[in-house]
């Protein structure tokens with residue numbers, strides 16, 4: 303059976319726990335700060351945000367501290383039920399914060415009350431963007447999108463094999479997508495009612511130089527899943543990761 307590339311998110315408990323720790327400890331990731339900054343620059347008014355792959359909601363405090371143009375509500379939709387439980391406990395008693403087990407591959411049920419869709423570091427890892435783009439095209443209530451994803455001059459599907467020394471079912475199992483899309487593809491999928499801008503990623507190279515996850519201490523091969531800077535570019539294992547921010551606004 304060919305997997306859809308999401309299994310490792312359920313199995314990578316160390317990574318899942320690292321995101322929860324960032325929330326609990328108030329760690330502001332560079333990409334969360336950039337997300338907050340771009341929301342502030344690009345959007346206006348009250349925002350009802352859906353965050354696909356938002357994990358336990360560790361971006362929310364950062365977004366709240368940066369967005370000053372109106373009220374915020376926030377909903378994280380994630381396939382990892384442990385994130386949803388952790389987020390619900392952390393933000394208990396805050397009616398404008400929601401968590402839901404769900405997938406960006408079936409986005410429609412989550413968007414009815416939203417006017418802004420964000421996603422950071424998740425869209426390269428899902429098998430396809432077509433369901434999300436089709437839904438955004440039709441959902442007239444969605445006014446803004448802000449995505450951190452891999453953008454290039456062409457569309458490239460990358461399957462990274464996640465095991466150092468087991469090669470059975472190569473590229474059918476135990477892989478991670480790291481897919482790159484062109485701005486033209488996004489414009490094609492969203493249709494003429496959307497205006498798009500591609501903006502640079504914002505990160506601190508010296509901070510990224512120090513970036514390690516606990517699993518790397520005992521499993522050196524795990525480093526092929528962790529970002530590192532090379533001459534001002536971000537690499538993960540052998541792959542150059544052209545991270546960008548995609549800003550979209552509905553114009554009709």
Ligand SMILES: C[S@@+](CC[C@H](N)C(=O)[O-])C[C@H]1O[C@@H](n2cnc3c(N)ncnc32)[C@H](O)[C@@H]1O
Nearest residue numbers: 311355356357379380381382405406422423424
């Ligand atoms: C690389 S993490 C990024 C988390 C967070 N946005 C950040 O930037 O720190 C990807 C997240 O997306 C979730 N995820 C993976 N596939 C998904 C899908 N199809 N739909 C929704 N969430 C998904 C994972 O469980 C994980 O929490």
